[in-house]
Amino acid sequence: MNRREFVLSIAAGAAAASVETLHARPAAPLLDAKGRRIPLGMDNFAVRALGLKGRALVDYAAALRLDTLFITDLPALGTMSEDGCRDLAMAAKDKGLQILLGSWSICPTSKSFKKDWGTAEEHLALGLRLSRAVGSPYFRVVLGSRDDRRTPGGIGARIADTVKVLQSQRSLAADLGVKVAMENHAGDMTATELKSLIEAAGRDWVGANMDCGNSAWTLEDPLQALEVLGPLTFTTSLRDSAIWETPKGAKVQWTAFGEGGCIDWKAYFARYAQLCPGVAVNIETIGGFQAEFPYLEPAFMDAFPMKPAAELARFIALAKKGTAPAAFDASKADMQEGELKRSVAYLRDVIGLGNKA
Secondary structure, eight states: OHHHHHHHHHHHHHHHHHHHHHHHOOOOOOTTTTSOOOEEEEEEEGGGGGGGOOHHHHHHHHHHHEEEEOOOGGGSOOOOOHHHHHHHHHHHHHHHEEEEEEEEOOOEEESTOOOOSSSSHHHHHHHHHHHHHOOEEEEEEEOOGGGGGSSSSHHHHHHHHHHHHHHHHHHOOOOOOOOEEEEEOOSOOOHHHHHHHHHHOOOOTTEEOOHHHHTTTOOOOHHHHHHHHGEEEEEEOBBBEEEEETTEEEEEEEEEETTTSSSHHHHHHHHHHHHTOOOOEEEEOOOOOOOEEEESSHHTTOOOOOHHHHOOOHHHHHHHHHOOOOOOOTOOHHHHHHHHHHHHHHHHIOOOOOSSS
C-alpha cells in the first residue's frame, strides 16, 4: 500500500466510524404540540406468555424505564378489590409509572362478548370503579372483532348496541371522573366508524384507544387512520405491521416497531405529536402469525359496504411495497419479550419517545 492509499483507507475508516456513531446516538426527544416529551409505555398483552400480574407487571415495566403500564385485562391487575388497586397505584407511583386500565367487549350482541363480568353494563361499571381506584383516568373497552361485520345488521347495529351500554353508565363515569376509551379492535371498526360511535356516545367522555395494527385489519393506512382518530384519542395500543400482496388481496403480519417495512414511523409520530398531545404511546406487539384479507374477492368486500375507494387504494399502495416476513411461534415468552424490547429501543432511540430516555 502506498502513502495515498494508506491516507484514503484511514479516511474511509473514520467515515465509517462516524456513521456508526451517528446511528448509535439516540434521537433528539420528540416533543408534542405543547412542547412536552411523549410518554412511552407497554400494553401487558405484549408479554402475555410471562403471566405477570399486579406488582410483578409494575416491576417489569419499571425495569424497562417506561412511563406507562397499560393493563388491558382485569385479571392482570392481580386483585379485584378497590383497596388492592389503590395499593398497586401507589407501588407504580413509587417507580414513576402511570397505570392505565382496560378490558374487553361491552357489546352484548358481539360474537366476542363474554359474561365473565356479568352483563355488559355491569362489566363497564366494574371497570370504571377499578380504573378510579388504580388511578387510571380512562377505561379501555372494545366492541368485538371482524366477525361482527357479518352479523345481522352489520357493524352499524353493533355500534348502536354498544352506544346504549355506554350511555347507561354515563353518570357513573362522571361521578368517578373516569372516561372511556373505545378501541378499533381486531378488524371490527374502521377509524371513521369508531369516530361515529364516539360522537353518538358523547365526545366529552368517550374517546379512542387507537390501535394502528388493527387499522391494517380494516384495510386502512395507519397514517390515514391517525388523521381521523388522533384528535379523539385518549389511549393507544400500537405496533408495526408488515403488509404485502397475495393473489387474493393482501396479508398482514404484526411486527416489532421498525421491522414491518411499510410505514414511515418518523412521519407517523411527527403527526402524532401534533394530534395527540399528552397521549402515551403504549406498545402492544402481537407478532408471529399472518392474516389474509382477500379484497379481490367480491364476497369479502361485502363486509365493507361503505369502504371509500381512495381509502382502499392507500392500503393497496402499502401492500405493493411490502414483503412477507418469516412467521414464528408467537406463544413463546422469549419471542414476545424480544419484540417488545426491540420496539422500546426503536421508539426511544430512533423516534425519540419517552420521558426516561
